[in-house]
Amino acid sequence: VDPTVTQPSRTRALRAFLDGTTVEQLTESGQVVATTVPLSLPVVGGGRGSAGQHHAVLLVTDAEDMDGKPNRVVAMRGNRMTVRDASVPGLSLSVNPFQAVLLAGEAAGPRAPYAAEAEVFLRAAEPPEHNKWGQTEELTLTYSPSAYRRIAALTRETNAAIKQLVARPKKKSKAGGGRLAPKLTVGTRTQRARLSAATLPVLDELDAQVLDDGAWQVTGEIRIPAGGHVWRLAPVAKFEVRSGPRPTIAWAELVGVxxxxxxxxALRFAEKARSATFRGVTDPTTHAVRTSLSGLVVELRAAEGEVSS
Known part of the structure; x- marks a missing residue:
């Protein structure tokens, strides 16, 4: 498989990084912009403070048709194999399609500070499937039950940096301008969108932390396709297990943000909303296993099925 054919944008981004031809700002098609994203490393053994700050390298370039879905970021460490592939939530509708690559650990290059330490940390955060970075038993035992929060912070910093890099500069309004022309409306009836898989909202991002009483506090970001606001979805928390059914956890609190x-x-979305955020706190009395040594899965359950992240 030739990556220049199957993933031309990401291949171009990596080549520009290795050749030292990245730029600080996208001004022309085909350019690759590079910046750094901080990752505060935890102390081995659960000590307080930080063991150092690693600077992962973030690359962003224009998307091409052969790339597949646009506006995504793939993350990798030293072996430069994709560990995480996710969409970037909360983007403006005016951004040009892009692809982003996050190089962390030894993938960030020999000059990146604390690259070796970050490599060890991220390797401990990978499950056997090597398909994400998050809470694992190895991460908990090597660092602390809250070490996974550093990865959640890295994800937030990465998404924020991407939004800043791809944002189009706002044009200054001319003197006497600034008023919007009235919108033209055709017809007076609105037709309720049909419930279909194409309009099903998707759980895009999930940030979780363990509270002092052992409860999980989760914040979820949902991407809503056009017409998807008519769905009624219920977030369902479950413990992640390697085999068998996942034990369900009750919510002590569930609110729309x-x-x-x-x-x-169930979540009722605002009309015409393209994204939504909710927050939930689990009920520790319904936990089947210890929170510190378990993983969490949140599913969006609808009357016509489930979609999970």
Missing amino acids: ENCEVVDD
Whole structure:
């Protein structure tokens, strides 16, 4: 398989990084912009403070048709194999399609500070499937039960940096301007969108932390396709297990944060919303296993099926 054919944009980004031809700002098609994203490393053994700050390298370039889905970021460490492939939530509708690559650990190059330490940390955060970075038993035992929060912070910093790099500069309005022309409306009836797989909202990002009482506090970001606001979805928390059914966890609190509200334990989205955020806190009395040594899965359950992340 030739990566220049199957993944031309990501291949171009890596080549520019290795050749030292990246730029600080995208001004022309085909350029690759590079910046750094901080990763605060935890102390081995659960000590307080930070063991050092690693600077992962973030590369962003224009997307091409052969890349597949646009506006995504892939993350990799020293072996330069994709560990995480995710969309970037909360993007403006005006951004040009892009692909982003996050090089962390030894993949960031020999000059990156604390590259070796970051490599060890991220390797401990990978499950046997090598398909994400998150809480694992090895990470908990080597560092602490809260070490995974450093990865959640890295994800937030990465998404924020991407949004800044791909944002289009705002044009200054001319003197006497600034008023919007009235929108033309055709017809007076609105047709309810049909419930279909194409309009099903998707759980895009999930940030979780363990509270002092052992409860999970999760914040989820949902991407809503056009017409998807008519769905009623219920977030369901479950423990992650390698085999057998996942034990369900009850919510002690479930609230809508942005563009949604909770009605009868389900999320009701704001009309025409393209993204929404909710927050939930689990009930520790319903935990089947210890929180510090377990993983968490949150599924969006609808009347016509489930979609999970």
